[in-house]
Amino acid sequence: MSDEQHTESAHDHAQDHARPDTTAGKPTVDGPVKVASRHVDVFYGEKQAIKDVSLDIAPNEVTAFIGPSGCGKSTFLRALNRMNDIIDICRVTGDIRLDGDDIYDRRVDVVQLRARVGMVFQKPNPFPKSIYENVAYGPRIHGLVAHKDELDEIVHTSLDRAGLLNEVKDRLETPGTGLSGGQQQRLCIARAIAVSPEVILMDEPCSALDPIATAKIEELIDELRENYTIVIVTHSMQQAARVSQRTAFFHLGHLVEMGDTETIFTNPEHRLTQGYITGRFG
């Protein structure tokens, strides 16, 4: 980020009287850190959607972002792999590092970054191609394979890790769009895994799914954290409590509080968090 941008955001903070007494600036993880955000602001045109958010994401954990509708969870999530770059009016300032490297440095190849930090969206969005091609596409365009055998291996391993292989192994050439919603979402997870990401961002991955498909994705998320760092935006506090080890609570663009999930749900520090988790607002 340029000095000019830093000056501008510091000015904005001074103007922001609504800012609650938050954890901003303090590390939110004791041990190793995979992704570190410091003083991040996100604007859509003149409107500021994220205000001075500083937090850490620990490796091989599931971190949940919770908070009332419109508080900026998805906006902040998208800042973590520069998905906001595709929104013309969106501007991000502050510092976000992946393993210590500034992801907004102008030398960063955004396509490579999004391979390292993959994303799964709210609505399953398989390509209108075969199940095989959905998974093979990423490794192929990233040049990860030299031979068809290697590609077959990646497709099978990714589908297996996404808990889908047994259900689809006899119909890999059929369209991905012909699968059920839950299967499509697992296909999207397989597609994300196929390029060997380090971090997987999930934006309400179960909101279009029934309870059985949701339970399968939640189980899968728990298994995936062995190999990946996962950040999930969810509206469901039960889901956050079930799948995550750490939870961040957002309100009106601020990070109000972040801590281990059990503490956030049983003994939050901030009254806003308490109000949200007990259903008094949101």
Ligand SMILES: Nc1ncnc2c1ncn2[C@@H]1O[C@H](COP(=O)(O)OP(=O)(O)OP(=O)(O)O)[C@@H](O)[C@H]1O
């Ligand atoms: N593309 C956009 N253009 C302009 N404003 C946007 C855009 N996307 C989000 N916003 C605004 O930014 C704020 C934060 O939105 P965001 O979607 O990040 O919140 P959220 O907490 O994820 O909400 P929800 O839980 O409803 O999905 C909202 O006021 C929203 O209207």
